[in-house]
Amino acid sequence: MPSLDDLRKRITSVKSTQKITKAMKMVAAAKLRKAQENAEKGRPYSEKMNNIILNLSAGVGDPQSAPKLLVGTGKEDVHLCVVLTSDRGLCGGFNSNIIKKAKNYFEKIQKEGKSLKIITVGSKGYDQLKRQHGKSIIENISFKESKNVSYFDASKVGNLIIEKFQNDEFDFCTIFFNKFKNVISQIPQEQQIIPLENENKNKDENLESNYEFEPDEDEILSNLLPKNISTQIFKAMLENSASEQGSRMTAMDNATRNAGDLVDKLTIQYNRSRQAAITKELIEIISGAESL
Amino acid sequence: MDQFNLEIISPEKSFLTKNDTEEVVIPAIEGYMGILKDHIPLISFLKPGIIDVRSKNETLNFYVDDGIVEFKDNTLSILTSNIFDLKEIDKNKVDKIVKDTEEALKKVNIEDHDKYILDQKIEVLNSIKSN
Numbered sequence: 012m013p014s015l016d017d018l019r020k021r022i023t024s025v026k027s028t029q030k031i032t033k034a035m036k037m038v039a040a041a042k043l044r045k046a047q048e049n050a051e052k053g054r055p056y057s058e059k060m061n062n063i064i065l066n067l068s069a070g071v072g073d074p075q076s077a078p079k080l081l082v083g084t085g086k087e088d089v090h091l092c093v094v095l096t097s098d099r100g101l102c103g104g105f106n107s108n109i110i111k112k113a114k115n116y117f118e119k120i121q122k123e124g125k126s127l128k129i130i131t132v133g134s135k136g137y138d139q140l141k142r143q144h145g146k147s148i149i150e151n152i153s154f155k156e157s158k159n160v161s162y163f164d165a166s167k168v169g170n171l172i173i174e175k176f177q178n179d180e181f182d183f184c185t186i187f188f189n190k191f192k193n194v195i196s197q198i199p200q201e202q203q204i205i206p207l208e209n210e211n212k213n214k215d216e217n218l219e220s221n222y223e224f225e226p227d228e229d230e231i232l233s234n235l236l237p238k239n240i241s242t243q244i245f246k247a248m249l250e251n252s253a254s255e256q257g258s259r260m261t262a263m264d265n266a267t268r269n270a271g272d273l274v275d276k277l278t279i280q281y282n283r284s285r286q287a288a289i290t291k292e293l294i295e296i297i298s299g300a301e302s303l
Numbered sequence: 304m305d306q307f308n309l310e311i312i313s314p315e316k317s318f319l320t321k322n323d324t325e326e327v328v329i330p331a332i333e334g335y336m337g338i339l340k341d342h343i344p345l346i347s348f349l350k351p352g353i354i355d356v357r358s359k360n361e362t363l364n365f366y367v368d369d370g371i372v373e374f375k376d377n378t379l380s381i382l383t384s385n386i387f388d389l390k391e392i393d394k395n396k397v398d399k400i401v402k403d404t405e406e407a408l409k410k411v412n413i414e415d416h417d418k419y420i421l422d423q424k425i426e427v428l429n430s431i432k433s434n
Contacts, residue, residue: 056312245314
């Protein structure tokens with residue numbers, strides 16, 4: 012049984028932790044609003060970009076002459092995975108969810124006997140992956156200094172990927188990130204960006220023939236595809252930053268509530284033992300008086 | 304005059320949307336191009352230059368670095384990562400961009416196409432400055 016003094020100390024310490032988590036929750040909530048706004052503002056660009064590419068690629072008849080970024084290298088040997096995580100912790104299952112998803116994918120690839128290369132964006136992902144997959148990590152990028160997600164940062168990652176693709180370093184590229192659904196749920200996603208996946212490729216087949224292209228189609232496509240990579244990464248980064256704040260907010264909210272419960276429990280325990288001590292003293296006095 | 308829709312989108316946000324545009328002149332890669340209502344569907348690139356947006360009450364001018372334009376169903380979409388309004392332009396900023404561009408031009412192994420684009424860029428920026 013802890014002494015009264017110990018209990019008092021513990022209650023104060025839990026209370027001050029609660030203050031910290033509460034403050035973190037409030038900060039996350041403020042940042043979340045901004046990040047969410049940014050994520051929503053960024054959506055039209057990537058959607059439009061996708062639409063244009065869809066219209067264009069529907070018109071590419073001969074896969075031989077099509078840009079490799081669109082149709083792939085024809086091999087399936089080397090997979091590049093870009094894992095986007097946050098730079099800071101204390102955000103619940105945010106990072107672990109992405110890592111879990113990514114690790115499942117890695118296992119699948121390695122079982123098939125293909126080689127794996129990893130680029131981690133954000134230091135938390137690197138920390139969690141380096142023990143098991145340290146040899147496969149070829150690059151670790153972190154944007155700790157930049158406060159907000161910027162297109163400039165995303166295009167740095169994009170250009171790196173394209174450079175590696177042109178040097179024939181990999182055949183497939185997949186990115187992992189959390190999609191922001193709402194404050195309490197973020198869904199880890201994998202998205203293949205090279206070669207480009209087109210589910211509804213056949214839908215708009217008739218549309219493209221009406222377009223006027225300037226310069227010609229192939230040139231547009233080969234110019235547009237690298238840009239699309241950066242755009243997709245930018246989108247993923249925006250979604251990620253909104254998810255991170257949302258996840259942190261929920262985690263800190265839970266922590267604050269837990270701390271509250273703990274304080275209540277400890278207070279009861281404290282009061283009980285105080286009362287017990289008083290009762291014990293009284294009994295001692297009374298029985299002392301009786302024996303006289 | 305007949306009106307059509309215009310949207311200018313940058314990666315960070317939707318930069319401008321208008322539904323009373325009458326004419327837009329864009330610096331397409333193969334020359335300036337005027338777009339009116341019921342233009343045929345079009346996809347093209349932009350080179351550094353000035354976008355001229357005319358509607359009934361106002362005329363807007365923007366500087367763009369690069370971008371993609373699509374015209375479809377009487378909606379002109381311009382996707383660009385670098386755009387600013389000529390009215391809000393800062394002389395020092397222009398100077399800085401010109402300097403950076405001139406630096407880029409000095410590279411030894413520059414391709415003709417890139418050189419052409421950069422030359423264009425300097426020319427446009429200098430004309431902005433002198434106005």
